[in-house]
Amino acid sequence: MPVLTRLIPSPLVVDIRRGAMDDLAGVLHDQRISTSGKLAIAISDGSGRALKERLAPLLPGADWYSVSDGTIDSAVRLANGIKGNRYDAVVGLGGGKIIDVAKYAAARVGLPLVAVATNLSHDGLCSPVATLDNDNGRGSYGVPTPIAVVIDLDVVRRAPARYIRSGIGDAVSNISCVADWELAQRINGEEVDGLAAAMARQAGEAVLRHPGDIADDEFLKVLAEGLVLTGISMAVAGDSRPASGACHEINHAFDLLHPSRAASHGEQVGLGACFAMHLRGAHVQSQQMADVFRRHGLPVLPEEIGFTADEFVEVVDFAPRTRPGRFTILEHLNLSTDQIRDAYADYAKAIRS
Template sequence: MIGLVLAAGAGRRLRPYTDTLPKALVPVGAQDAPEAVSVLDLTLGNFAEIGLTEVAVIVGYRKEAVYARRAEFEEKYGLKLTLIDNDKAEEWNNAYSLWCGRDALKDGVILANGDTVHPVSVEKTLLAARGDGKKIILALAGDRMPVLTRLFPSPIVMDIRAGALDDLAGVLADQRISDSGRLAVAVSRGYGAQLRERLAPSLPAATWFEVGGGTLDEAVDLADRMKSGDFDAVVGIGGGKIIDCAKYSAARIGLPLVVVPTNLSHDGICSPVSNLDNDAGRGSYGVPAPIALFIDLDVIREAPLRFVRSGIGDALSNISAVADWELDHRVNGEKIDGLAAAMARQAGEAVLRHPGGCGDDGFLTVLSEGLVLTGIAMSIAGHTRPSSGACHEISHALDLLYPRRAAAHGEQVGLGAAFATYLRGDHDGSRLIVEGLRRHGLPVVAEEIGFSDEEFVRAVAFAPETRPGRYTILEHLGLSAEGITEAYAGYVAAAGRPV
C-alpha cells in the first residue's frame, strides 16, 4: 500500500497565495510560526507515521514548485515520492487526477486531498477498518471530527452592472469557462435576436439556437440539437422561459450553464430549478445552478417595467416564505437551514428598504443581487422553502382557478405575502410590505389584479391543496371561507383600496 495525494488543482479561491504556489504548498498555521508548514507537509507526515514508505502525488498547477521540493520532502519524511503530471489540471476535476494516477491504485492506496488538513487518526482509522473483503473505505466526519465548513453551488462569475455584456466573451475566457469560445447559445426569437446581432461579432465560434417557449418538449429538443456540437458551455439569453429551457438542456447534456437574463421578473435566474410546461400542466425539474451570471442593467432597463415590478414582488415574498418555514419548524420540527433562511430573508429586506426606484442603477443592482441570493438559498436548502410559502400557494391557486386571468407571478406572490403576513398577526410587517409594493407600483389588494374579494377568498381557501405536505400559516390556521373573508376584510381596511 502507498499514499496518494491529489494536489493538481489551482486553488483560485486562495489567491494571491496560489499565484506562485499550488494550494498543497501554501503555508498553514500561525503566521509567526518558526517553520512554515504546508498541507502537503502534514499529509506526508501522517503517511510516514503510519508506516508508509512510498507516496504518489498528482501535480498540475505550479507543479514545478513541488518538483523543486521533492528531494527535501523525501529526506524529511523518509518517503519515496513519485510525482505524476495531470496535463489538464486547470480544465478538469479530481476524477481526471485519479485517472492520471490509475497505475498507483493497483496495490492499494490511502488517498488524501492536497487541500485537506486532518489528524493522523484519520489514516489510523482507515487502516483499522480493513478486512472482511472491503474494497473501498471512506473516512466520514463523526462526533470527534466536526465538519467545519460546507460547500454549496454558486456562480464563479456574477457580473451585475451597466454594460456587463460587453465583456461576456473576455470574462468567459479569463475564467476558463470557455477559452475556445465554442458556446451553445439559446435565445428567444424576439429580443434575443436583437442581442444576437450585438453579441455575435464577439462570439465568432458560438452556435446560436432559437427557442420558442418554455415547454419540456422544447427543452428536450434544444438539448438534442446541442448534442451534435462540441461545446464548452451553454449560454441562456432571455426571460424566464428561455433560461428554464437552457437550464434543463444544459443539465441533460452535462454542460455548465451561463445565464444572461433580459429581465428581472422572478428569482429563477440562479435557482437549481427549471419550471417547464408539460402535458400535465407545469413541472419543476432539479438542475445544476448556473456557473456564471451576467446581468446588464442597460438590457434590464429596455424590458417593460412590469418585469422589474414582478421581480420586486418575488423578492419581497421571501420575507413571508421564511416566516412560514420558521412556523413549520416551531410547530412540526421541520428542519430549517439557518444560512439559507438568512440569505433569502435579507434579500427581501434589502429590496424592501432600498430607497431607489425601478430605473435606478443602485436599486436594480440590489434587486438583481436579491434574486440571485434567493436562488443560491434554494440550492443550499435543497428545496424552495426559502422563497415559497403561503404567498406562493395563493399564487398557484389563482393560476389554477383562473388560468386565463392570472396576473404576473410577482404581483400575485407580493400580494400573497402581504396578506399572509397579516394573517400571522404581524400587522406592522404587513404594512411595511404593502408600502414597499405600493412604492413601486405593485398591487396590494385583489381587485387591482382583476379579482373580486370573493374570488380571492376562494383562492386562499384552495391554496393549501396546491402544495400537499407544505405547512404555512394557511394550514396552521385552517380558516373557513367565512374566516378568510373576515381576515381579508381586515387586511383591506388596513391596506386601503385603490382610489
C-alpha cells in the same frame, strides 16, 4: 475537534453592472468557462433576434438556438440539438422561460449553464430549478445551479417596467416565505437551514428597505443581487423552501383557477405575502410591504389585478392544495371559507387605511 465545513453550490461568476453583456466573451474566457468560445446560446424567437445581431460579432464561435416557448418539449429539443457538438457551455440569454429551458437542456447533456438575464422578473435566474410547462400544467425540475450569472443593468432597464416590479414582489416575498419555514419548525419540527433562511430573508429585506426606484442603478443592482442570493439560498437548502411559502401557494392557485387572467408571478406572490403576513398577525410588516409595493406600482389588493374579493377568497381557500405536504400559515390556521372572507375584509380595511 475537526473543523467541519460544507461546500455551497453557487455560480463561479456573478457579474452585475452596466455593459456586462458586451463583455460576456471576455468574462467566460478569463474564468476558463469557455476558452475556445464554442457556446450554444439559447434565445427567444422575438427579442432574442436583436440580441443575436448585437452579440454575434463578439461571439464568433457560438451557435444560436431559437426557443419558441417555455415547455419541456422545447427543452428536450434544445438538448437534442446541442448534443454531440462539443460546446464549452450552454448560455440562456433572455427572460425566465429561456433561462429555464436552457437550464434543463444543459443538465440533460451535462454542460454548465451560463444565465444571461434580460429582465429581473423573478428569482429563477440563479435557482437550481427549471420551471417548465408540460402536459399536466407546469412542473419544477431539479437542475445544477448556473456556473455564471451575467446581468447587464442597461439591458434590464430597457425591459418593460412590469418585469422589474414582478422581481420586486418575488424578492420581498422571501420575508413571508422564511416566516412560514420557521413556523413549520416551531409547530412540526421541520428542519430549517439557518444559512439558507438568512440569505433569503436578507435579500428580501435589502429590496424592501432600499429607498430607490426602478430607474435607479443602485436599486436595480440590489434587486439583481437579491434575486441571485435567493436562487443560491434554494441551492443551499436543497429545496425551494426559503423562497416558497403561503404566498407562492396563493400564486399557484391564481394560475390554476384563473389561467387566462393570472397576473405576473411577482405581482401575485407580493399580494400573497402581504396577506400572509396579515394572517400571522404581523400587521406592521404587512403594512410596510404594502407601502413599498404601492411605491413601486405593485398591487396589494386583488381588485388591482382584476379579481373580486370573492375570487380572492376562493384562491386562498384552494391554495394549500397546490403544494401538498408544505406547511405554511394557511395550513396552520386551516381557515374556513367564511373565516378567510372575514380575514380578507380585515386585511383590506387595514391596507386601505
